[in-house]
Amino acid sequence: MAHYTGYKCSLCNKEYLPASVLYTCPQCGGNLDVVIDFEHLSHKYQPEDITSRNDFSLWRYLPLLPVDDPGGEGTPLHHAGWTPLYSPPQLKRQLGLNHFWLKDDGKNPTASFKDRASAVVVSRAREINAEVVVTASTGNAGAALAGMAAAIGQKAVIFAPKTAPQAKVAQLLIYGAEVILVDGNYDAAFDVTVEAALEFGWYCRNTGYNPFTLEGKKTAAFEIWEQICLELEEDSKPLCVFVSVGDGNIISGIHKGFKDLHALGWLKQMPRIFGVQSEKSAAIANAYFANTETIIPVSATTLADSISVDLPRDGIRAIRAARESGGAYLTVADDDIIKGISELGACGIFCEPAGSTAYVGLKKALSTGMIFEEDPVVVINTGNGLKDIKSAMMAVQAAPIIEPTLKSLKQHLHL
Numbered sequence: 001m002a003h004y005t006g007y008k009c010s011l012c013n014k015e016y017l018p019a020s021v022l023y024t025c026p027q028c029g030g031n032l033d034v035v036i037d038f039e040h041l042s043h044k045y046q047p048e049d050i051t052s053r054n055d056f057s058l059w060r061y062l063p064l065l066p067v068d069d070p071g072g073e074g075t076p077l078h079h080a081g082w083t084p085l086y087s088p089p090q091l092k093r094q095l096g097l098n099h100f101w102l103k104d105d106g107k108n109p110t111a112s113f114k115d116r117a118s119a120v121v122v123s124r125a126r127e128i129n130a131e132v133v134v135t136a137s138t139g140n141a142g143a144a145l146a147g148m149a150a151a152i153g154q155k156a157v158i159f160a161p162k163t164a165p166q167a168k169v170a171q172l173l174i175y176g177a178e179v180i181l182v183d184g185n186y187d188a189a190f191d192v193t194v195e196a197a198l199e200f201g202w203y204c205r206n207t208g209y210n211p212f213t214l215e216g217k218k219t220a221a222f223e224i225w226e227q228i229c230l231e232l233e234e235d236s237k238p239l240c241v242f243v244s245v246g247d248g249n250i251i252s253g254i255h256k257g258f259k260d261l262h263a264l265g266w267l268k269q270m271p272r273i274f275g276v277q278s279e280k281s282a283a284i285a286n287a288y289f290a291n292t293e294t295i296i297p298v299s300a301t302t303l304a305d306s307i308s309v310d311l312p313r314d315g316i317r318a319i320r321a322a323r324e325s326g327g328a329y330l331t332v333a334d335d336d337i338i339k340g341i342s343e344l345g346a347c348g349i350f351c352e353p354a355g356s357t358a359y360v361g362l363k364k365a366l367s368t369g370m371i372f373e374e375d376p377v378v379v380i381n382t383g384n385g386l387k388d389i390k391s392a393m394m395a396v397q398a399a400p401i402i403e404p405t406l407k408s409l410k411q412h413l414h415l
C-alpha cells in the first residue's frame with residue numbers, strides 16, 4: 001500500500017490528517033483528495049515494478065493505492081479491474097480513426113466500472129473495522145458494493161430508487177445485501193443514506209462523498225496508461241479519453257490517476273479527457289459550457305439511469321478534469337444513446353445506455369470537428385448491456401414469431 005499523508009480539500013485547499021475526517025471537507029463541504037507522497041514513491045518504484053506484476057486485476061496497482069490488500073484471494077474482489085481493451089476494425093473504419101480502442105468495464109465482476117471503487121472502499125472498511133458499509137446507488141454502485149462485500153463477508157446496506165432497472169435490483173438481492181428501495185430518485189436515496197450512516201455509525205461509500213471511491217476509479221487510468229499510453233509512438237498526439245458523466249466521480253478518478261502517474265514522472269503526455277452527458281441530465285456540462293464552477297441542479301429525466309443525476313456530487317473536480325486536460329464536455333440526445341447501443345452491439349459489444357453515451361459523445365466530437373482521424377481515442381464502456389434490457393430492446397426491432405415450418409419461414413423470408 002502507498003503511505004498517504006492525509007486529505008486535501010479540492011475547493012478550499014484545507015488539509016486534514018488521515019484520522020481526522022472520513023468524508024467531505026468539514027469546513028466547506030468540498031470533495032477531499034487523498035494525498036499520497038508520489039515524490040517518495042518515485043524514488044522507490046520504476047514503472048517496470050508495476051508493469052511486470054502478475055496480478056491481472058486492479059490490485060496490481062497496490063503500491064499506488066492508499067489501502068491495504070483486503071484479502072479475499074480467489075474471490076471476485078480480486079478480479080475487479082484489468083478489463084479488456086478492444087480495437088474493432090469495422091468501428092475504426094466507420095469512425096474514420098487511425099487509433100481507436102474501447103475499454104470494456106462491463107467485464108468487471110458485477111458488470112460495471114463501479115467495482116473499482118467498491119473494491120477499494122471495502123478494503124478501507126476492513127482497515128477501519130467498519131461493521132456495515134452503506135451506499136446510495138442508481139444500481140451499479142450498489143451492485144458493486146454488494147458483490148465486493150459479499151466476497152469477503154462484509155455486511156452491506158444499499159439504498160436505490162424504486163425505479164432502478166430490475167437486473168440491478170436482482171443483483172443487489174442475490175449478493176445478499178440489505179436492500180432498501182426508496183420512493184424517490186437517486187438524489188433522495190443519497191440524502192437518506194448520509195443521514196442513516198451518521199445515525200447508525202455505518203461506513204458510507206456514497207459517490208462524491210467518500211474520498212476512497214476516487215482512489216479505486218483512478219485505476220482505470222493506470223490501465224489505460226499500461227494498455228495504451230506506453231505503446232503510443234513518440235510523436236503521437238495526446239490520447240483522448242471519452243467517458244460518460246453523472247455524479248462526475250469516474251471522470252475525476254480518471255483525471256486523478258493520470259495526475260498520479262504524471263507526479264511519478266511515468267506519463268509522457270497528459271491524455272485529454274472528454275466527459276459526455278445526456279441532454280436530459282447535463283448539470284456538469286451546463287456549468288462547463290457557462291465557463292463556471294457553479295453547478296445548478298437539473299431535473300434529470302434521461303433513460304440512461306446510471307447518469308441520471310439532479311445534483312452531481314463531484315461536479316467541480318469533474319469540470320476540472322476536462323478543462324485542465326485540454327478535453328471538453330459534450331451532451332447527446334437519448335435517441336442517439338439508444339442507437340449507439342445497437343451500433344456497438346453490431347461489433348459484439350453490449351453496453352447499457354450510460355456506456356453508449358460515451359461512444360455517442362465521440363461521434364458528436366468527430367462530426368463537430370473536435371476530434372480528427374489522427375487523434376488516438378479510447379472510449380470507456382462503463383456498464384454491461386444486460387443491466388438494462390428494457391433500454392436495449394428500444395434499440396432493436398422485436399424478433400418475428402413464425403410457425404415452426406419451412407413454409408412459414410419461406411414466407412417470412414419472402415423466398
Ligand SMILES: *Cc1c(COP(=O)(O)O)cnc(C)c1O
Pocket residue numbers: 112113114140141207244245246247248249250251306307352354355382383
Ligand atoms: C456510475 C456510472 C457512470 C457515471 O459515473 P459518475 O461517477 O456518476 O459520473 C457511468 N456509467 C455507468 C454504467 C455507471 O454505473
Ligand SMILES: [Zn+2]
Pocket residue numbers: 009010011012013014025026027028029030
Ligand atoms: Zn474545504
